[in-house]
Amino acid sequence: MSGIRIPLAVLAACLCLPAWGADQSAEIEQLKQQLKALQKNYQAQITALQKRIDQLEARQAAQPAPPPAQPAEQQRVNAFNPAISVILNGRYQAFRRDTGGAIAGFSPPAEASPGSQGFSLGESEVNLQANVDDRFFGNFTATLADEGGNTTIGVEEAWLQTLTLPYDLTLKAGRFHSAIGYMNERHTHTDDFADRPLPYRVFLNNAYLDDGLQLRWLAPTDTFVEFGGELMRGAQFPVGGSAHNGVGAWSLFLHAGDDYDESNSWLAGISWLSAEPRNRDTGAGDLFTGSSDLVIADLVWKWAPNGNPYRHNAVLQGGLFWRHEKGNFQPVGKTWLSYDKHQYGWYAQAAYQFMPAWRVGMRGSGLHAQNPGALFAGTALDRQGHDPWEVSFMVDWSHSEFSRLRLQLTHDESLPLSDDRVILQYIASLGAHGAHEF
C-alpha cells in the first residue's frame, strides 16, 4: 500500500502548485504523464486484488459442504430384541345360504368351514424372529383367535433352524408348517385370496403344522433343487392321535425352481405325507383310524416385466392332490365302518397386478371322492352323486407393502345346493419389515 501512498502525496503537491507560465508547459505535460502512469498502476492492483478474491471464493465453493450431523446413537438395553411383527386381520362376510361348511363326500376339519357371517376378527398374529447366535435362527408365532366369545392364544409356530450345517444341509426343529405343498408353508395373510382352495381345506385343514424335525438338502447347482423330509408328532389334522409314541407322520418333498428368463420364474414341488391317524376327530364327531397318504404336486409361475414387480406382475399357481385313506371310519352316532378309498383335489389360480397397488384374481378348485358304498349313506362321506367345486373372484388394493384391502366373491358348489359368498377383508402388518418368500 505504501507504493500507492507516496505517489499520491506527490500528486497532491503537484496539484497545489499554480501554473507559472507557458515555459512551464513541458513540466505540466510531464506531470500529466506521471498521473496517467499512477492511475494505470492503481487500476492494475485493484484488478489483481479482485481476481484473488474471486479465486478464493471459487475454491471455497468447490469444496463439498460438510455432511449433516448424525444423530447420536443411543445406548439401549433392548437393542438385541428380536424383530417383532403383528398381523391384523379382520373381515365381513355375507352368505346367500349358510351351509355350515359341509362338503359332499368329505369329512372336513374345523378350519375348512367358511366361518361365520357378519363382522369377525380373523386370527391376529404376533411373530418374533431373530438369530439365536451364529448357528441358529429362531422364530415364534402366536395367534390370538376369538372362538365363541372366548379368546384363545395358540402357539402356531415355534422353531429353530440351523444356519451353518455342513454338506448343504438345514435342520429345523420345533413346531412348524410342513413343507408339503406351496401354500402349506406360507401364512394365510400372504395368500392371494381370503380363504384357501378346497383341497387345502379338506386335506390339510388349511395348513398342516405339527411338532417335529425337518431336514433339507439344497443341491449345489445353479438351478434350485431342494430335497427334504420330516418326522412329525402326528397330533394335528390330517393326522391326529400321535401314533407310534408320538412319531405319527413323516413326509418327503422335492422342490425345484429357476428363472425362465428375466421376467419369468417358477417353482415346482412334489410332496408325500404319510400319516397314521388314531381316532382323528374332525371336530364334528367323525372319527378315523388307519393310514392316510397324501401326494401333492404343484407349480407356481411368477411374471414381472424385467423382474420389476412394482407396476405389473402376475402369479399363477396350481396344484393336484391325491389321498388314499385305509382304515376304519366312525360317522358321528354310528358304528365303525371299514373304509379304503381314494380322494382327489385340484386348484388353479391367477392374480394380476394391473396398476400399482391394484390386483385382480380368479381361482377355481374342486374335489372328487370315490363312492364308499351304501353303508356310508347319510354320513359325511356320502358323496350324494356330486363333485364339490368353487370359483372365486377377488380384487385387492394395497396402499403400501404393509396394508391390504380385499373384496372376494365366491360361488360355492360344495354341496348339491349351491352358495354364494361375499368377503371383505383387511390385512395389516405392523412392526418389523418381514421378508417375503417367493
Place this chain on the structure above:
Amino acid sequence: MKKSLLFVVLLLGLSAGVQAATRIFACEPEWGALAREIGGEDVRVTVATTALQDPHHVQARPSLIARLRRADLLICSGADLEIGWLPVLLRRAANARVQPGQPGYLEAASAVPLLERPARLDRAQGDVHPQGNPHIQTDPRNILPVARLLAQRLAEVDASHAADYQRRLADFTQRWQQALARWDKQGQPLRGMPIVVQHDGWVYLEHWLGLKRVATLEPKPGVPPSSADLAAVLQRVRQTPVKAVIRAAYQDDRPARWMAQRAGIPELVLPFTVGGDDRSGDLFKLYDRTLELLLSVNRP
C-alpha cells in the same frame, strides 16, 4: 475304459477350475462391477438384480437361493435396502460363509457415512430406512472406501490371491482418483442446479454435485404419488423453476413424465446403477453418463 478315464480327468479339471474362482454374490449391479474390478479373473460374480429392477422389491426367487448357497462372499448396499428379500435368501440358503458377521458378508453402506438418517421412525413416514439413505452409489466418492473394504474381505476369504486383490485395488484407486478429478471439473457448472426427483434415491448425487432438490414426487418414500401430490409439486415447481425431473431407469415412468409435460421441463432418466442404460456399462461409464445427461439439461 479310456473314455471313462478321460471323462473323470475332465470332471476333475472342471471342478478344479470351478473351485479356483471365489464366488461373489452381488445384490446390485454397481457392487458386481466393483467386484469385477477388484477380483478380476480370480472371482466369479453373480448379480442378483439388474438396473431395471427396484432393489427394494426383488422377489426371493429360487434361483437366487441356489446362487447364494454357493457364494463365498456377498456384497450388498445394506442399510435395510434389501430387507424385503435378502433375509429370506440368507435363511433359505443357510450358507455359513455369508451369514452376517462373517468376513463373507459385506454391507457397502457400512464403509461410508450415511445421509438422511431419519430423526423419527414411523411407518407413517413411508418406507424409511432407519440407518440412513442406502443409495450410496450415486456419489462416486463413496466407491473407494467400499473398494478398500472389499479388497480386504476378499483377502480374508481367499488368502491365496491377497496380493492380486491389493494390486488391483491400487490400480483401481489410481484410475478412480483421476476420474474423480475429471468428474469434479465437469460437474462444476451443475452446482446449485435446481431439480425435482421422483424417489429420494439421489441424495448422495445431490450432495456430490451440489444439486438443489426442490421437491420429491413421492409424498413418502416408496409410496406412489397421487394426482393431488403431483399437483402440489407442480405448484412448487411453478414458483421455483427447475431444470429437470429425475428418475431412475427402474422406476415407473408416469409420474415423472406427467410432471415434465405439465411443467414444461425435461424428464431425465439417469442410469442410477451400472447398466441403467446402454451407455453405462461399467463403473466409470456410469458417472460419465450421469454427468453427460445432467449437463445436457443444464442450459440457461
